[in-house]
Amino acid sequence: MKHSDDYFRRLAFDEAPTGLVLTENRIIRICNRRFAELLGYHVEDLLNQSFRIFYGSDEEFESIRDVGLSKLQETGGYTDERLIRHRSGQGIWCQFRARTLNPDAPLERVVMSFAPINEAQTLRLSKRERQVLDLMNQRLTSKEIARRLGLSPRTIDDVRGRLIKRFGLRRAEDLLSQLRGASH
Amino acid sequence: MKHSDDYFRRLAFDEAPTGLVLTENRIIRICNRRFAELLGYHVEDLLNQSFRIFYGSDEEFESIRDVGLSKLQETGGYTDERLIRHRSGQGIWCQFRARTLNPDAPLERVVMSFAPINEAQTLRLSKRERQVLDLMNQRLTSKEIARRLGLSPRTIDDVRGRLIKRFGLRRAEDLLSQLRGASH
DNA sequence: GTTTCATGCCGTATTTATACGGTATTGATA
DNA sequence: TATCAATACCGTATAAATACGGCATGAAAC
Structure with missing residues (x-):
């Protein structure tokens, strides 16, 4: 069976692993299932509702507006970690990302994504570990990596050794073959 | 001007702040602009292409398939940090999330999201900091938070003090008013 | 066969986060 | 006014990540 682009786009949007929502001047125009779930609602409950419903007071709703606004104007995007509250009262820490469709009027149209921060994540790499793995991925030796990073x-061997021990591998290379999400 | 759900959904999907892609047995059926951009392509280049094009060899393409497969079967979802490679050769670390539409046939249909890890992020909270802020958000005092966390x-005062110093605030409360993404 | 590379094990040092103690001050509130 | 909460500043202690040194081994490359 052959499906249309629209069919697949709808599927991808609704079943996306992150909460997605598009607002016009802080009014929800569309959101996906994951977003509604994160807050304890159904998608239909949220369409054409103001984000105001998520806040306890007008003041809170107003003051939160300006967080990241300048970043949206300058770069078109903004990201931070924030605490959302499920309808049940449970707090959920999310990696929050926003993108404005018009930096000159940042709140006119904004697409936001909310992804729960996984505390229990097995794979958590430090900045240094990511740097080293990136250069290992480019087939550089420890000596070459060291020169690049000064x-x-x-020390590079230390990083490799740490990864080997932490993930129970024989070679640091083995980690890379699990982490190459897309490479040529 | 009034727009349809489909119009907004298309906008939200295409302009989402994270890369989004839906695959059927590892064939791309739909993806958004951000995903194509992350890899240095245009959306049209990628439609109905196999994920194979992102890998250097058949072996690599085959071996990567099984990473997280069991998690997909068990929970329907999988997430890690992975290194994707832009067409230009530049490596980009992404927070990767996958969700299968059918856990019994995990790869039949998968929606994936790719969000670049922002190394230079100003706001980076530790697990403990998130725990304390969550409970502060519930109007608990330091003493009460301490009891909850054992x-x-x-020590709770230490965490508050650290946040105050790090973010240049007068009160730890001030951080919360910036982080409440959605709360009642 | 010698060099190179990755690994493994020995050590030291610094920085940061975490955790705790005491004490003092301010501001709200009971 | 007395109490409590939050802050500020004094201290100590541990664990983990980072960074570096030496030295030994095994495997692959030249």
Whole structure:
């Protein structure tokens, strides 16, 4: 069976692993299932509702508006970690991302994504570990990586050793073959 | 001007702040602009292409398939940090999330999201900081928070003090008013 | 066969987050 | 006015990540 682009787009949007919502001047125009779930609603409950319903007071609703506004104007995007509250009262920490469709009128149309922060994540890499793995992925040796990062080759071996121990591998290379999400 | 749900859904999907892609047995059926951009392509280049094009060899393409497969079967979802490679050769670390539409045939239909990890993020909270802020958000005092977490009240004050210093605030409360993404 | 690379094990040092103690001050509130 | 909450500043202690050094081994490359 062959499906249309629209069919697949609708599927992808609704079943996306992150909460997605588009607002016009803080009014929800569309959101997906995951977003509604995160807050304890159904999608139909939220369409054409103001974001005001998520806040306890007008003041709170007003003051939150300006958080990240300048970033939206300058770069078109904004991201932080924030605490949303499920209808049941439970707090949920989310990686929050916003993108404005018009930086000159930042709140006119905004697409936001909310992804729960997974505390119990097995795979958590530090900045240094990501740097080293990136360069390992480019087939550089420890010595070359060290030069690039201005460190001792010994330190790169430390990072490799740490990864090997932490993830129970034989070679640091083995981690890369799990992490290459897309590469040529 | 009044627009249809489909219009808004299309806008939200295409302009989402995270890369989104739906695959059927690892064939791309739909993806958004951000996803194509992350890899250096245009959306039209990618439609109905196999994910194979992102990998250097058949072996790599095959071996990556099984990463997270069991998690997809068990829970319907999988997330990790992975390194994607832009067409230009630049490596980009992404927070990767996958959700299968059918856990019994995990790869039949999968929606994936790719969000670049922002190394230079100003706001980075530790697990403990998130726990304390969550409970502060519930109007608990340091003493009450300490009891909940099985810690000394003194330690909660430490966390508050750290946040105040790090973010240049007068009161730890001030951070919360910036982080309440949605609460009642 | 010698060099190179990755790994493994020995050590030291610094920084940061966490956790705790005491004490003092301010501001709200009972 | 007395109490409590939050803050500020003094201290100590541990654990983990980072960074570096030396040295030994095994495997692959030249």
